[in-house]
Amino acid sequence: MNKCSACDSNDWIVLEDTASMVRKRCSACGHEQVTLVSPGDDPVLPQELEPVFTLMARWSRAPSMDQINQLKAGLPLMAHSKDDLLSSARMHKQFDLGRFTESELRFDAALFEALGLELERIPVTRR
Numbered sequence: 001m002n003k004c005s006a007c008d009s010n011d012w013i014v015l016e017d018t019a020s021m022v023r024k025r026c027s028a029c030g031h032e033q034v035t036l037v038s039p040g041d042d043p044v045l046p047q048e049l050e051p052v053f054t055l056m057a058r059w060s061r062a063p064s065m066d067q068i069n070q071l072k073a074g075l076p077l078m079a080h081s082k083d084d085l086l087s088s089a090r091m092h093k094q095f096d097l098g099r100f101t102e103s104e105l106r107f108d109a110a111l112f113e114a115l116g117l118e119l120e121r122i123p124v125t126r127r
């Protein structure tokens with residue numbers, strides 16, 4: 001552990017130890033120090049081992065402008081403009097939401113469900 005920046009002691013009491021930070025108090029002078037745990041220190045899931053698929057969606061009911069905005073906000077990298085999304089809805093046409101892994105989809109699934117999107121997964125073949 002590092003030395004206390006106030007008194008140079010290195011006798012710490014750990015007050016809080018979470019996945020994202022460690023808070024500790026110097027037992028000599030009471031100085032508190034917070035160390036952020038960098039995400040790079042966490043064991044990273046081997047994401048490249050997860051299957052990737054293209055997610056196709058179809059509006060099951062006409063979306064409101066608010067819902068279009070929610071989808072755009074939830075998927076800022078999505079290529080479709082609001083007009084594209086509206087016309088897909090009008091024509092009841094499938095459109096692609098981009099490439100996802102299983103864990104990314106889990107993260108966004110509640111949003112897609114709330115928006116009434118019917119989803120279809122097209123597996124992406126790896127080279």
Ligand SMILES: [Zn+2]
Pocket residue numbers: 004005006007008009026027028029030031
């Ligand atoms: Zn100290």
